[in-house]
Amino acid sequence: MTQLLTPTFPDYELIDSGDFEKLERFGRFVTRRPEPQAVWHRSLDESKWRELADASFLRTSSSKSDERGEWQCRRTMPDRWTVEYNYGQMNLRMRLALTSFKHVGIFPEQAANWNFIYDRIVEQRERGVAPKVLNLFAYTGGATLAARAAGADVTHVDSVKQVVTWSRENMEQSGLEGVRWIVEDALKFVRREVRRGNRYDGIILDPPAYGRGANGEKWVLEENIAEMLECCAALLDPDHGFLVLNLYSMGLSALLARTALRQTFGTTGHEEFGELYFSDRAGKELPLGTFCRFSRMK
CATH class of the missing domain: 2.60.40.1180 (Golgi alpha-mannosidase II)
Known part of the structure; x- marks a missing residue:
């Protein structure tokens, strides 16, 4: 771990x-x-x-x-106000604001995953892949921007229209274009993508513990995550795909994520799982969610 x-x-x-x-x-x-x-x-x-x-x-x-x-x-x-994040050739500018749910528009600990996403897409492109990436529960789009900056075609899915608009503003401020924006329940969307036989070279999931879709669909992590992962397994390219799963619910172990992914996806290639954290000035280490990610690229 x-x-x-x-x-x-x-x-x-x-x-x-x-x-x-x-x-x-x-x-x-x-x-x-x-x-x-x-x-x-x-x-x-x-x-x-x-x-x-x-x-x-x-x-x-x-x-x-x-x-x-x-x-x-x-x-x-x-x-x-605006903050910047730079890595490789990625130069992101993201608008922040004070919301009534204490959030400000980014989860800075996700920078570790933005770098991972960027590197995997660059690697895919170097090997002749034209990457298609799906970002589910995508919020204000930090991962979306990282994927697009690396050269992927990106589909961004979130059930809240206001945060999709916010994401679009972040894309424009970052000098990017061409993201496909979807305001819809994430599970409903992936079910339809499976029926259509679509495939993606990267999938990113940031599911909440509880949520509501664009039309009132109910999301409960413990009840719905298994089906969500099964749909993602059907959508992810079997040869070179990558996946990033974040779990913010307190009490949910990274072992849970790894076990669920291994059972659903089978061979995952190079995998990492554990906790994201920051250290403050005094060296206290603050855990900020669990993650599991893998890449099938050999």
């Missing part, structure tokens, strides 16, 4: 973590957000957190399952 430390980049830093919160810098601005995995104590005191934070998220519900809340901001804090 791999503990995968996401590579640092200039526009992101985990400054401190603890007491169920994290203090992060995105570009020029610092945010303070809840973090259920930060069970230890902070390294910096409360006054320092207040001094550094440009925007602090306060939950408005006492329910652990309800992440909604509101932001308290300094006057200098903009509604929107």
